[in-house]
Amino acid sequence: MKALLRRLDPVPVLLSLPAGLLLGLFLLIPLAATAILSLQAFSLYTGIQSVFNLDNYVEIFSDGYFGEIFLRTARTAALTTVLTILIGAPEAVILMRMKAPWRGIFLLVALGPLLISVVSRTLGWALLFGSTGIINDVLIGLGLIAAPLQFMYTETGVVIALAHVLLPFMIISVMTTLQRLNPLVESASYSLGASGFTTFRRVILPQVLPGIFAGSIIVFAMAASAFATPQIIGGRRLKVVATLVYDEYLFSLNWPLGAALALLLFVIVIIVAVGFNQLAERRFRRLYG
Amino acid sequence: MSSSNGFWSLAFHTLFVIFVMAPIVVVCFMAFTPEGYLSMPTNGVSLRWFEALLNNKEFVGSFRISLALGAASATVAALISIPAAMAIVRYDFPGRTAFLTLCMSPLMVPSIVLGVAFLRFFSQIGMSGTLVGLTISHVILIVPYVLRTIMNSLGSLDSALDHAAASLGSSAWRTFRRVTLPLTLPGILSGWVLAFITSFDEVTMTIFISGPGTTTLPVRLMLYIEDSIDPLVAAVSTVLIVMALVVMLILDRLFGLDRMLIGRSPSDPDR
Amino acid sequence: MTPEDANGHQRSPLVRISGLTKRYGNTTVVDRLKLDVGQGEFVSLLGPSGCGKTTTLQMIGGFVRPDGGKIELAGRDLTSVAASKRGLGIVFQSYALFPHMTAAENVAYGLEVRNVSRSERAEQVKAALDLVGLAPYGDRYPRAMSGGQQQRVALARALVIKPRVLLLDEPLSNLDASLREEMQVELRRIQQTTGTTTILVTHDQTEAMALSDRIVLMRSGQIEQIGAPEHVYDHPDTRFVANFLGKTNLFQGDVGQSKMRLGNLSWATPDATPDGPVTIAVRPEKIALADDGLPAKVSARTFQGGQWLLDLDTPHGPVLMQRQNVGARPPTVGERVCLTWSRDDMHLIREEAAR
């Protein structure tokens, strides 16, 4: 319950002023300036020019080179999302079923990596994939493969490392939904004679779907705009939009084009997230009406 | 969830734990190699790479900058988020929803977009590469985390506490100082610690805006990795991992890590 | 106008509420409320949830801003005075004890705000805790205390600042039944010891009747009836009051030719009651079995220890009667009996009186 005070109470306005000013000044203005920058032109010798047109966007849309990178970004993000669902959703159920103290311990194992630097975690994958090739040694040792697989500089490698980085978000999302479930519903299903599998498929799964959906939106958005992991695992040849932006800014020095690419990425991520969200709301409204 | 995990569930869980831990464990192991190149420490364990790290002026300098940046931005973020959270949780005012959306919006903007936006903005106002500029950008990035934690903390307070204090003659400021603040302190501190580690680890945005004198640890690590991967980066990563562990323990003690990340867990017999 | 207590004594009003109105959107929660509370009086605002009693209390406390009307305390307009400057003592439904302070610190808080010296503060805190019977528990934190103990701390905290008026917001609703009865007695004792003017908000009619000098029955933001508990109980102005305060039997009768009629039965009307249809209310405990009277058939019989409850079917609708568990066994289900009651135990409710 809020204290409903006078309509034009100065207190909340004063309280929200510092944060409002800071964010308005240092978030909205820079973003707007970036939008303007994306309309400008650039050349190596004259720098950024004060002309305003849509040339950068025209170039992005007409050049298949950019199309390919956007497509790759979408593909890796989608595959990463699928992988996190396949690993994260069952694990969330398993974690919920655990008893103390195991549950607390494995929650730290599952969610703790969120607090570890992305660079460190990706470096771990680079070490596993790369020159020392522990993964390949293990796989060959187990007789699963004959020749070493290439993980570094491949989409497979990027997807695996990204899934590892983003997995906690999926687990959090599914667990949040699971927590709202009435635990007796599962027992009710068993009491009616359903098997474990049937109970999972008919009772648990439909109820955690909203969590999986919400998790998917977060994971997709973060995977599509991820930078550090594709940069380290993908290297120069396997560019995604974020690493392309980095290259445009720090190697080609073409800031306007880089700004256009970054904003396009932003807009696409927002559209996909909002679209999925509305789809999910329509789908699950009945469940939570 | 009333039933317990069967054999297949536990097998899956084991693979999951291996998947999650493998890259982290590998980094830590390799940091202890006695060799001059990357390898598992099969011939004994050595601290030579940590020694090398301590003697590396650039990495040590970056570590200090990251500490300063994390502490400064987390503190500023907490200082502006406390009143903002009070306004949002305690009052209804025109534009409240818009204000909340504004405060949470940095979560929606990809870090890379923030990076390019700040790079341009700071270079136009003559602040590029400065610690102040970096701090402002990090504050904006972490405000949503701090604000959400403090809002949760404030929201779980009985609003009658405020009324009780007021009825006893307490001024709004005294009520805040004596009642609201002490009761939300664990939330504020948790938000601070979460913000600190988020800022400390940030790389995507910072790589665009850090200057030669303000290169943070993850950025330096990232630039170093672009050039070469050797046991030194494993040692740096190990330090980052250990820091994360410390933060994890603090958060767990203060607020409950699971409660912070997935909300209340009344069914958890642990607490 | 001055209020009268049950005995008709004149009191000067300490709290005067007039025209008090609160709207949320299109809903009027409190509608032109008018109430005077005398010095030392114990008044209860009673009504079902949503009747506006809590909103009224919050307006008096200063936590909700009224859309119209006035609240005066000893002649001083409180309407635009901040909650912290009103000097009222309040006990909240959730007690709202500061969880990070001990019982003694909780009680001391209001004194601290008033800059009372440390030694005097300790004395007053001790006295207040003594008053509520918690002297040995000063060092306990609220979470280490039972609900009843927390309730007493909240009371001590509100009383220690010597408020002009004590506001109690459903203070006993979180306690179990036996504790509630004990606290009712305690509350009445403390109120009479301190002589503090008290306004209680409750939805529990027994609580209101047990504690109050006067009951204010509220419905949909308006006052339905004000009066001493026994008066309101015996002379409900409306069907709503009759039903809300205890159980009652209502019959549709009519008045004509100085007679009050219910089917074949008729009684003389003492005063100049106008002619027309009328609702006759009779409390279940006033009904007796007789050889002659209203014919009825027992449809259910419930034993309650001290008394029996009989459900009866009559030509004028179902009737409930109470019978003390003394003497002969009451009639069994299916038995035919006749019901009677004294003329004085009948109460007429004019339909116009009900809104």
Add this chain to the structure above:
Amino acid sequence: MKRTAMLLSTTLAMTGFAVSAPAQTLYVAGNGGSQEELMKAEIFPAFTEQTGIEVVYSAGNSAAVLAKLLAQQDNQQTDIAMMNTGPMSQAIQLGLCRELDISEHEENIHDFAKFDDNHAVGFGVVGLGVAYATEVFEESGWDVPTSWTALEDPKFEGKMVFQPLNNTNGLLALIKVAEINGGGVENLDPGFEVMEESIAPNVLSFEPSSARLAEMYQNGEVVISVWSSTQVKVLAESGFPIELVYPEEGAMIISNDVCAVTTEEMKPEAMEFVNFLISPEIQEILAKNLGFGPTNALAELTEEEAQGVPYGSDAVSKLQSIDWDVVNASREDWDRRWVREIER
């Protein structure tokens, strides 16, 4: 609660001590890898000992150094920039470098190391040729590569590294390939064509980092690459069997240049550092450790030390230099074409 408050105050205290940096600090940006190591191990300590000025190094390849300089033009923190001639001439053109005062050494500096108006100065030259892992070649019975065309040999499929175009090594090699196929800086088409048809299929990775490339040689992932004399020398000295060939069509020259960055306060220490870098003693250290051909004529090397080092005007003149103004003018288009046609 007390405990957490203590934690907070400790962290804040640490912050306080972290912000205080030594006042006299020069920020130097330059290549990573062996150059960075040598600078930090020997040259900076010597400079600090002589002047009392601390030096902080930030590593990045020439393109990245230029990008950072440009990004922070408004509030320049870098005092010294070390880049190859291509990016350096861009930096000069963009006004990022100020005029140097090198009168102390000017008469001894070879002409090839001088820039107009002294906006920068070369501090070491290296040759660019074809490097190969000698042991692997011997075991496989392959001939020593003596021509740039060896890069087109299909037997090196998946065993070769060609550095990308934003790397000076890659750029010069591509120009050379164009040249021997009838083109040149004016017409790079033949270079791109041969690159796409015959060279790119052999390439395992377009790896810009020479440190990574060295790792790849050591792991046996790569047996042949275009590389510079200094990088080959460093790897060879670590004991790895590698050799650099200056092909018969001619090798290219790469100059490592240094400039004092235009900053708000023109630190005189920056000028001091540049002069220090081109002094004969430091030139000798650079030559001995990195194989940088000295640009100061007073630097003396023994015959053994001069092995594989472009030492003196005569040796340098045998290496082919290019017109950077022409190259820089078309570089943007080439980069664009490269990422689209070759590196995808």
